[in-house]
Amino acid sequence: MKLIPRPDAWKQWRPGPRLVIALAVGLVVVGLSMAVYNERVAGDQKLRAVTVQADILSGSVTAALAFDDRPAAREYVAALSANHDVEAVGVYDLQGGLVAGYSRAGSELPATNRVGPPALISDRLVVTRPVTQGATRLGSVYLRTISEPFARRAARYGGIAMLIVMASLVVIVLGVSNSSLAEAHRALQAEMEERGKTEEALRRSQVMEAAAQLSLATERGRAALRQSEQQLEFALQAGRLGSWELDLETRRLAASAFFRANFGFEPDEPVDRYEQLFARVHPDDRERLQRAVDRAVALGADLETECRTLADDSEVKWVQVRGRAVYDDRGSPVRMAGVSLDITERKLAEERQRALLDELNHRVKNTLATVQSIAMQTSRTAETVAAFEEAFLARIGALARAHDLLTEVAWDGASLTRVISQTLAPYVGQGQSNRVNLSGPDVRLGPNAAVTLTMAFHELATNAAKYGAFSSLAGRVHVKWNLDSSSDPVAVEIDWRETGGPKVTPPDRRGFGSRFIEKGLAREFDGEVQLVFDPEGLRCHMRLPLSPKLQMAA
Amino acid sequence: MGSALTGLRLLIVEDEAMVAMMIEFMLTDLGCVVVDVAGTVSRGLALAGDEALALDGAILDVNLGGEKVYPVAEALRSRHVPFIFSTGYGIDGITEQFAQVPALAKPYEQQTLENMLLTILVPGAPPTGDVAR
Numbered sequence: 001m002k003l004i005p006r007p008d009a010w011k012q013w014r015p016g017p018r019l020v021i022a023l024a025v026g027l028v029v030v031g032l033s034m035a036v037y038n039e040r041v042a043g044d045q046k047l048r049a050v051t052v053q054a055d056i057l058s059g060s061v062t063a064a065l066a067f068d069d070r071p072a073a074r075e076y077v078a079a080l081s082a083n084h085d086v087e088a089v090g091v092y093d094l095q096g097g098l099v100a101g102y103s104r105a106g107s108e109l110p111a112t113n114r115v116g117p118p119a120l121i122s123d124r125l126v127v128t129r130p131v132t133q134g135a136t137r138l139g140s141v142y143l144r145t146i147s148e149p150f151a152r153r154a155a156r157y158g159g160i161a162m163l164i165v166m167a168s169l170v171v172i173v174l175g176v177s178n179s180s181l182a183e184a185h186r187a188l189q190a191e192m193e194e195r196g197k198t199e200e201a202l203r204r205s206q207v208m209e210a211a212a213q214l215s216l217a218t219e220r221g222r223a224a225l226r227q228s229e230q231q232l233e234f235a236l237q238a239g240r241l242g243s244w245e246l247d248l249e250t251r252r253l254a255a256s257a258f259f260r261a262n263f264g265f266e267p268d269e270p271v272d273r274y275e276q277l278f279a280r281v282h283p284d285d286r287e288r289l290q291r292a293v294d295r296a297v298a299l300g301a302d303l304e305t306e307c308r309t310l311a312d313d314s315e316v317k318w319v320q321v322r323g324r325a326v327y328d329d330r331g332s333p334v335r336m337a338g339v340s341l342d343i344t345e346r347k348l349a350e351e352r353q354r355a356l357l358d359e360l361n362h363r364v365k366n367t368l369a370t371v372q373s374i375a376m377q378t379s380r381t382a383e384t385v386a387a388f389e390e391a392f393l394a395r396i397g398a399l400a401r402a403h404d405l406l407t408e409v410a411w412d413g414a415s416l417t418r419v420i421s422q423t424l425a426p427y428v429g430q431g432q433s434n435r436v437n438l439s440g441p442d443v444r445l446g447p448n449a450a451v452t453l454t455m456a457f458h459e460l461a462t463n464a465a466k467y468g469a470f471s472s473l474a475g476r477v478h479v480k481w482n483l484d485s486s487s488d489p490v491a492v493e494i495d496w497r498e499t500g501g502p503k504v505t506p507p508d509r510r511g512f513g514s515r516f517i518e519k520g521l522a523r524e525f526d527g528e529v530q531l532v533f534d535p536e537g538l539r540c541h542m543r544l545p546l547s548p549k550l551q552m553a554a
Numbered sequence: 555m556g557s558a559l560t561g562l563r564l565l566i567v568e569d570e571a572m573v574a575m576m577i578e579f580m581l582t583d584l585g586c587v588v589v590d591v592a593g594t595v596s597r598g599l600a601l602a603g604d605e606a607l608a609l610d611g612a613i614l615d616v617n618l619g620g621e622k623v624y625p626v627a628e629a630l631r632s633r634h635v636p637f638i639f640s641t642g643y644g645i646d647g648i649t650e651q652f653a654q655v656p657a658l659a660k661p662y663e664q665q666t667l668e669n670m671l672l673t674i675l676v677p678g679a680p681p682t683g684d685v686a687r
Contacts, residue, residue, distance in 0.1 A: 358643060358647070361642070361643070361644070362617070362642040362643045363642070365642035365643075365659070365660045365661065366570060366642040366660060368660070368661045369570070369572075369573045369576070369642065369660040369661040369662075370570065370572045370573060371661075372576060372661040373572045373573055373575055373576030373579075374572065376576055376579060377575065377576065377579060446619060446620075448570050448619055449619075451570070451572075452570065452571045455571070455572060515575070516571060516575060519575070519591075520572065520574060520575045520591075521571055523574065523590075523591045523592070523593045524569055524570065524571040524574070524593040525593060526592075526593055526594045526596070547594065547619070548619055548620055548621075549569075549619045549620075
């Protein structure tokens with residue numbers, strides 16, 4: 001803040017008009033007094049000077065008078081006449097007669113001289129002195145000088161007075177003007193001071209306004225920036241995206257919390273070096289990540305790569321990293337920025353999908369192999385094409401139902417009860433539900449086990465329909481199973497028993513069905529299976545050890 | 555049937571009864587003797603280690619109900635018994651250790667099986683058809 005400097009006090013003092021007038025009057029009075037005094041002193045001096053002259057003349061003419069030497073007296077008178085102030089000089093004898101005299105034109109000498117005190121007669125100073133020699137009086141002298149005329153003196157004093165008055169006036173005028181000037185100066189100074197203050201205030205208000213506007217603008221800018229940052233942050237968080245920026249020269253890394261989390265860093269762990277990040281990448285993926293970064297920088301292409309990260313726990317995380325390089329005016333890469341996303345879930349889903357596809361392919365191939373096997377063995381045993389067709393389609397149908405069951409439970413643990421009841425269902429007519437009697441605990445079958453047991457029960461049911469219980473109305477099929485915990489290994493015992501059917505006779509030769517049940521089924525489960533051709537009805541005893549494909553339901 | 559494979563004693567390790575029966579059927583058709591069929595790894599190991607069986611070769615299903623057949627393959631290799639794989643997963647599903655072992659992709663024809671068996675069991679025997687690998 002700039003202030004007008006305050007002048008010193010003496011500089012600020014200015015005389016008032018009254019004081020100036022009083023001073024002027026005082027000057028006039030003093031001037032007049034001095035004039036009067038001077039007049040008096042001048043008169044006295046003049047008188048003394050003239051008296052001295054008269055005395056000198058008196059002394060000079062003593063001898064001339066004593067000896068009546070008139071020429072000598074005239075010489076002395078003539079000498080005095082050189083003085084311009086001397087108007088008349090006279091030397092008189094004892095009787096008062098003029099001995100020698102001089103007078104200027106227009107003036108006269110008195111005829112006789114009487115000695116008296118000096119006298120001033122109409123501006124003329126008249127001094128008379130006696131001429132004596134010792135005690136003897138010889139005569140007298142007369143000296144008349146021209147005193148300065150009153151008018152001239154008056155004029156002179158008037159002039160002086162005028163000068164004094166003028167001086168006074170000048171003083172007054174100067175004083176007044178000075179005082180008004182001072183007033184004006186003070187006013188000006190006050191005004192300047194006021195203006196200075198106003199200007200200062202204005203300047204300050206301008207500065208403040210500018211500052212306020214700047215601050216407002218800055219605040220708005222900041223607010224906008226904050227908002228945009230918040231929106232970005234929100235978007236990043238909503239998308240669970242990490243953000244990162246890498247200085248390509250210094251390899252300094254700026255990473256957001258999500259990014260750090262993606263790479264398995266603790267929330268408060270400082271991460272600012274590319275090397276730190278690199279160390280957290282799975283060793284098998286480091287080269288690929290570096291190649292992708294180098295390629296993106298070199299080609300100006302988008303970086304998009306996936307890598308596994310090493311968290312402290314053994315859990316493998318997958319992170320997708322996207323980014324793009326930023327170049328300076330000369331096209332040199334300066335930095336790289338982008339986002340990261342935890343894609344572990346997606347990767348796991350992809351892996352699951354891959355595994356499912358592999359599994360599907362495997363099952364399709366296995367199913368085709370099964371169909372191939374059914375076709376091959378049915379064809380070798382069928383006596384006619386019609387018999388082949390019937391047997392083949394029935395077996396394919398059983399296989400299809402096994403797949404239906406497995407699909408119901410997503411290929412995970414089909415129920416033994418369902419496998420048997422579904423396989424036997426086609427042979428149970430309406431109102432004949434008592435033809436089949438099932439009882440046993442819940443046993444879960446793996447996919448292969450479900451297919452194999454379905455095929456086995458299909459063969460048993462087909463045989464029953466041709467030669468056994470299902471071939472007569474009175475026939476019954478009982479299937480009972482239970483867990484034999486006493487055996488080693490623990491096994492599921494399944495008993496198939498037919499009753500009420502025609503008398504059973506052992507077949508001449510073993511067909512595909514019986515071979516499949518006795519050998520195929522037993523070998524698959526590493527168990528034992530016996531077919532007993534009891535005349536009262538066919539019996540089949542299966543002893544299947546528990547295994548991953550054959551378990552008791554929880 | 556007069557074939558170079560006649561009388562060769564073979565082991566089948568296959569966990570699907572229907573498929574195992576088909577392989578058995580094919581091998582029998584080729585004149586081979588199917589010594590046994592194992593449906594599990596443990597049973598397969600027991601048979602592979604049984605010197606009395608005098609195995610000439612084996613056909614191994616890679617996946618036995620979730621279990622890999624490789625321990626059986628190890629046992630056979632240690633006894634210098636040649637074998638081939640039979641798999642529904644494709645030959646890419648076989649571990650590095652046995653990558654050189656011939657593999658049959660299910661489903662396969664009898665001719666393909668015969669050629670592969672000739673290749674590994676009868677050195678110098680000309681294949682009777684295209685060798686699938």
